[in-house]
Amino acid sequence: MTQYFHLLRRDLTGSLPAPQWPADIRLGHYRDELAPAIHAVLRMTQEQGGGRVASLAQWRQQFVTDAEFDPTLCLVVSNAEGILGVAQCWTSAFIKNLSVHPCAQGQGLGRALLLHSFEVFKQRGEPYVDLKVGESNLRARQLYESAGMVFVLRDRVPED
Secondary structure (H helix, E strand, O other): OOOEEEEEEEEOOOOOOOOOOOOOOEEEEOOHHHHHHHHHHHHHHHHHHOOOOOOHHHHHHHHHHOOOOOHHHEEEEEEOOEEEEEEEEEOOOEEEEEEEOHHHOOOOHHHHHHHHHHHHHHHOOOOEEEEEEEOOOHHHHHHHHHOOOEEEEEEEOOOO
């Protein structure tokens, strides 16, 4: 069955809403010692979004050697219990993955992480930020569109 994704874009040239973080949240960046926990959150949420996350060793190798990798663009949200969310972004102003641990979903964390990602790219001088979302991932599409992202194009998900 052919699957489709939507490319969505957020204009960053105007004012942006400030993220509203839930209580007791810490915001950090990728560090190699966090890779297993970051990977675990990405794997846990891949079924919801229809994405594919490779094994830890393969994911880590592909991630840190990618030409667009910048550890400060892998935003990591945690609390005393551990990592709750990740926004894995590329230097081309592209949000590759936005994942929130199932135990923390529905609390505004994904929205706050998305809005924070917009602000990070705006501070870097980017005029807009893009992401791809599965056409069937209605929950994520609603979140992105409610944060001001607009439809740019529809395309096929490449076959493996």
